[in-house]
Amino acid sequence: MNIILLHRDLRVNDNPALFHGTSSDNALVVYVYDKSYWQGNGKSDIQFKFAMDCLSEVSDRLRKKNIPLHIFEGNYENLKIWIEMNFSESTVFMNHFTDIGYYKKSTDKFKRFYADLKRLKIYENFGIQTKNFNRDAWSSDWQQIMTKPILSEIETSSPMVFKNIELNTFENFFSKLTLIKQITESQVGGETRAFELLNTFLKERANGYALKMSSPVEAEFACSRLSAHIAFGSISLRTVYQSLIEAIPNSFFKKDLYSFKKRLHWHCHFIQKLETEPELEFSSMHPMCDRLRSEGDNEIIEKWIKGETGFPFLDACMQFLKKKGWINFRMRAMIMSFASYNLWQPWQKTSPLLAQLFVDYEPGIHICQVQMQSGVTGINLPRIYSVNKQSRDQDPEASWIKSQIPQLNNFSANSIHNAELAETYKEIICDPKASAKKARETVWSMRADKNFKRIAREVYLKHGSRLRR
Numbered sequence: 001m002n003i004i005l006l007h008r009d010l011r012v013n014d015n016p017a018l019f020h021g022t023s024s025d026n027a028l029v030v031y032v033y034d035k036s037y038w039q040g041n042g043k044s045d046i047q048f049k050f051a052m053d054c055l056s057e058v059s060d061r062l063r064k065k066n067i068p069l070h071i072f073e074g075n076y077e078n079l080k081i082w083i084e085m086n087f088s089e090s091t092v093f094m095n096h097f098t099d100i101g102y103y104k105k106s107t108d109k110f111k112r113f114y115a116d117l118k119r120l121k122i123y124e125n126f127g128i129q130t131k132n133f134n135r136d137a138w139s140s141d142w143q144q145i146m147t148k149p150i151l152s153e154i155e156t157s158s159p160m161v162f163k164n165i166e167l168n169t170f171e172n173f174f175s176k177l178t179l180i181k182q183i184t185e186s187q188v189g190g191e192t193r194a195f196e197l198l199n200t201f202l203k204e205r206a207n208g209y210a211l212k213m214s215s216p217v218e219a220e221f222a223c224s225r226l227s228a229h230i231a232f233g234s235i236s237l238r239t240v241y242q243s244l245i246e247a248i249p250n251s252f253f254k255k256d257l258y259s260f261k262k263r264l265h266w267h268c269h270f271i272q273k274l275e276t277e278p279e280l281e282f283s284s285m286h287p288m289c290d291r292l293r294s295e296g297d298n299e300i301i302e303k304w305i306k307g308e309t310g311f312p313f314l315d316a317c318m319q320f321l322k323k324k325g326w327i328n329f330r331m332r333a334m335i336m337s338f339a340s341y342n343l344w345q346p347w348q349k350t351s352p353l354l355a356q357l358f359v360d361y362e363p364g365i366h367i368c369q370v371q372m373q374s375g376v377t378g379i380n381l382p383r384i385y386s387v388n389k390q391s392r393d394q395d396p397e398a399s400w401i402k403s404q405i406p407q408l409n410n411f412s413a414n415s416i417h418n419a420e421l422a423e424t425y426k427e428i429i430c431d432p433k434a435s436a437k438k439a440r441e442t443v444w445s446m447r448a449d450k451n452f453k454r455i456a457r458e459v460y461l462k463h464g465s466r467l468r469r
């Protein structure tokens with residue numbers, strides 16, 4: 001018996017564990033639903049809903065191949081006990097994931113158990129070094145993984161009926177999920193949607209991508225919107241990469257596609273950091289930076305995450321993000337920079353709250369980007385975004401802001417950009433210039449410490465991109 005475990009690889013195409021595991025007729029495909037995982041750092045219902053969209057399509061596609069999809073409800077320790085009770089000679093097939101510490105801890109133990117028994121087949125996912133970590137060889141390793149042939153379709157197996165295994169079918173499990181069915185505005189998951197997005201992006205939407213990606217108004221359509229699909233594996237990164245390489249020679253917007261290509265490298269570059277140093281989930285990359293900010297102020301954090309800061313552009317971004325479960329890179333960076341510099345709140349408290357709002361939450365990217373935008377990596381120059389400047393640059397007429405906050409319809413663009421709205425809108429949460437100045441001075445005085453550079457060098461050797469050098 002081959003037991004194939006799905007986690008965030010919710011696709012049928014180019015899925016190594018599924019491909020190799022179903023090469024025998026005795027294959028049991030299982031999605032592990034662990035409630036505690038879904039309550040973990042940054043996880044949320046909108047992400048779970050996206051995962052279930054993807055799984056629905058996996059279930060349909062597998063059914064056509066005579067392979068039922070089952071759900072195991074419990075953690076990996078419970079799963080191990082269940083496997084040993086029912087299929088004590090089975091082999092476990094799974095793909096590797098870099099995820100939150102909760103997942104790592106529980107699967108590391110599980111994997112050790114099956115590896116010792118020589119009953120584990122584990123496959124790589126993304127372009128991450130999971131063994132023989134070597135930053136200098138990283139780029140060539142990535143290239144090698146991305147250019148490997150895409151796996152062909154999985155075989156149809158002879159119909160199998162599993163009796164008395166006490167596992168729910170996906171259909172049964174899904175029919176009981178009432179809460180997430182009320183989530184309607186965020187992105188929909190599944191392999192079909194992922195391929196549609198990839199094709200429309202490469203053929204049309206990427207035209208002007210490099211410029212349009214900075215604007216929250218244009219980015220919604222001009223960016224690929226593949227992030228959630230990549231995070232939940234409804235398309236493999238290799239498929240995205242190889243389709244891109246094929247599209248570039250005949251494209252009229254090659255520059256835009258090269259810009260996109262760079263980001264596919266960044267995807268894995270960031271996840272690699274968390275893979276190499278899982279402690280980054282809670283500790284700053286540069287350890288001295290954990291001394292910068294103290295406990296945090298829950299009231300301030302609540303106003304920030306609810307989009308009640310009194311700065312219309314920032315509040316509009318939050319309203320948009322809460323509705324769509326997505327916003328573009330520039331605005332994510334600004335939102336985070338505002339929390340860490342202007343409001344001076346510890347990233348460990350703000351990071352999970354922001355992550356919960358993203359459908360595409362990818363812990364390796366999110367946590368490392370949060371640290372970067374908070375000035376705690378030691379290897380990136382701190383950048384403090386001015387919310388008022390971004391407001392002016394990205395939405396000069398303030399029409400997008402007004403579409404998110406209709407209450408501001410009668411105000412001039414100028415008063416909206418300057419957050420000067422008399423008593424009619426929320427009071428501003430901080431003085432933007434004074435708070436930025438204070439933050440800049442504090443961060444740079446720490447960076448002047450004689451030990452800072454020495455430690456930063458160590459951080460660079462472990463995590464820094466060699467391309468930049």
Ligand SMILES: Cc1cc2nc3c(=O)[nH]c(=O)nc-3n(C[C@H](O)[C@H](O)[C@H](O)COP(=O)(O)OP(=O)(O)OC[C@H]3O[C@@H](n4cnc5c(N)ncnc54)[C@H](O)[C@@H]3O)c2cc1C
Binds near residue numbers: 226263264270366
């Ligand atoms: C504070 C903060 C948190 C973030 N959290 C996440 C997250 O949880 N998940 C996530 O996928 N991205 C995250 N990003 C990066 C980026 O904002 C998103 O990848 C991007 O906006 C997703 O939209 P898209 O798929 O249309 O991107 P595109 O512009 O079309 O990019 C294509 C793909 O490249 C990757 N990518 C793009 N930009 C980056 C980047 N700067 N770093 C690493 N990979 C990148 C993503 O996989 C993305 O899907 C974060 C950025 C910041 C500043």
